[in-house]
Amino acid sequence: MKLNYGLQITHPARTFRRGSALAFSLLIALLASCQPQAATPDSNIALTAAFETAFAQFSAPTATPQITDTPIPTATVPRTPPALPGIYQTPNLKPEDLPRAYVADSCQYLKNKWDSTKSAPGTTVMVIMFHRIDQDASSSDYGKLMISGKDLKRLMNSLHDAGFTAINMQQMADFMYDNARIPQLSALIIVDDRANASKYNDHFRQYYDEWGWPIVNAYIGLDERPDLWAENAALSAEGWVDYQAHGYIHNTPISDSSTDEFITSEMGGVIATFQKYFNKTPIAYIWPGGGFSKRAVEIGGQLGYKLGFTVNPRGPVMYNWVPQADDYNASNPYAIPETPAGNPLMTLPRYTDISAGGEIDNVRAISQEAAAYAEQNKAVELEYYDIVCAPTYGAIP
Secondary structure, three states: OOOOOOOOOOOHHHHHHHHHHHHHHHHHHHHHHOOOOOOOHHHHHHHHHHHHHHHHHHHOOOOOOOOOOOOOOOOOOOOOOOOOOOOOOOOOOOOOOEEEOOOOOHHHHHHHHHOOOOOOOOOEEEEEEEOEEEOOOOOOEOOOOEEEHHHHHHHHHHHHHOOOEEOOHHHHHHHHHHOOOOOOEEEEEEEEOOOOOHHHHHHOHHHHHHHOOOEEEEEOOOOOOHHHHHHHHHHHHHOOEEEEEOOOOOOOOOOOOOOHHHHHHHHHHHHHHHHHHOOOOOOEEEOHHHOOOHHHHHHHHHHOOOEEEOOOOOOOEEOOEEEEOOOOEOOEOOOOOOHHHOOHHHOEOOEEHHHHHHHHHHHHHHHHHHHHHHHHOHHHHHHHHHHHHHHHHOOOO
């Protein structure tokens, strides 16, 4: 009996993997049941090779297939920004004197507000207007815009004792525009009209020497009295009297009926004389007589003025927070409404020197309340900033 040994081993991998141990057993049984004839060398070689191949295929380890999890994409859920809180309101202002915001870019405002290198929320400036100072008067006279020497000292000491620090106009501008760091309770002391240097040496130098307090002088720009210019230029060079513009001729307040030519001559003429005598360009315009108009505010910005000051005693100011009125009202019957002018930075309020002492506690209360209101809304504002602003404006320092 001649066996065809190659029958089961022509495809060893397929046969043994399919039949596994059973196929191998059948092969052994078949070989044992047959009587082999005389084997030829070729047949022996073929049989041996077939057997070795079959055994190798059977005994080779079979790789166990690995089961892997198919990754499931995670859906990105858009974050909804929260609504920003309204502007801080206070009962410490008259009902008609409402605070106005002026920073149009909410993201820039929030970044400046919460930047730890800038002024903390609640930082407040009390702007105070001085006119005449009578050293010998027994009492102040509001009708004459005159404060007595003793009342001036009382006011300055009260401010200092309450924690206020005086700043200059550049500090004021940097604060109002960018929330640059200034003292939490700041005072901007503006003395209107030109005068001899003795006015500042007699009444204000001691506060500069003792506390480092600067004074702002609203100086009339008419090119006359070279002696006055020289005296005041010397004080300006010392650095503690900060001179700013108060009109050129000054006698006629600007109003809605003022022509562009008159406005430009008043606001622009003083720039030229400041550059001539003080070697500086004013950045603030203190409206003579408190008179201003929408057109004057526009021209002032074109001339380079950063700030403007009325005679309206609306309240203190903070970064992006200026009390203003829409209309004439009984509580301030002579105060020109500021909102029609369209720029709170050019129509800032001022307390009078005679009444300022009675407002110190109100100003401090506004500062504290504003700080608390900001802290109450901090999480919401920072979440809004993170969602809406951070991709463009970056992280808040």
